[in-house]
Amino acid sequence: MPGIQPEDKIDAEYKGDLKGMFLLDNVSRARGVYEEGKHHEEYQGFIQSKHSKSGELSCITCHSPHASKSKPMKDTQKICTQCHDASYTFQKYMPGTGKTADNLFVRSHTFVPDQKRPQLPTDYDIVGPPEYYR
Numbered sequence: 001m002p003g004i005q006p007e008d009k010i011d012a013e014y015k016g017d018l019k020g021m022f023l024l025d026n027v028s029r030a031r032g033v034y035e036e037g038k039h040h041e042e043y044q045g046f047i048q049s050k051h052s053k054s055g056e057l058s059c060i061t062c063h064s065p066h067a068s069k070s071k072p073m074k075d076t077q078k079i080c081t082q083c084h085d086a087s088y089t090f091q092k093y094m095p096g097t098g099k100t101a102d103n104l105f106v107r108s109h110t111f112v113p114d115q116k117r118p119q120l121p122t123d124y125d126i127v128g129p130p131e132y133y134r
């Protein structure tokens, strides 16, 4: 799996299904952080982040693996302000980069401070927050 074992470099040119897993353009190369280009790379996105390297956050800081209608998910709209000021929002720092369908993208988990990727549409933009937030 590119971007996990050191020998499978995240910025190598892969072929077949692995092609395009990460954005390999000048923006990524300049800062050495490779945003997700497809929809199954949240782990590799995250392990490049200061969140991961701090050792203070993991997936379940923000996501609840056992959420259901009777047991609400953690509210990703409010989660950032547990540790940051209100200028930190997932809309600002987590643009959709991982293509999952035509014109539908999964948000980047690299948490770079100067995120300049375009805000491509995510499920949140199209259908709004999951219904158990409402």
Ligand code: HEC
Binding pocket: 042, 043, 044, 046, 051, 057, 058, 059, 060, 061, 062, 063, 076, 077, 079, 090, 094, 106, 107, 109, 122, 123, 124, 129, 130
């Ligand atoms: C700092 C908080 C945070 C951490 C840590 C985090 N995520 Fe996320 N994640 C989010 C937010 C915010 C969204 C977007 C939620 C939304 O659009 O409603 C998201 C979206 C996702 C999605 C897309 C869900 C969808 O319906 O499109 C996946 C998959 C995902 N995260 C996996 C992971 C995995 C795997 C990890 C750990 C490697 C992780 N996340 C760590 C905040 C986080």
Ligand code: HEC
Binding pocket: 050, 051, 054, 056, 057, 061, 062, 076, 079, 080, 081, 082, 083, 084, 088, 089, 090, 093, 094, 111, 112, 113
């Ligand atoms: C549990 C606490 C916690 C939560 C929740 C959290 N963060 Fe962080 N965040 C951190 C820590 C710790 C760092 C690393 C600080 C450092 O090493 O400089 C960080 C760093 C960042 C950075 C990089 C800042 C920089 O200057 O390099 C961004 C961007 C960021 N977080 C965005 C978010 C967003 C967006 C959310 C919500 C989806 C979020 N964070 C939720 C603790 C948190």
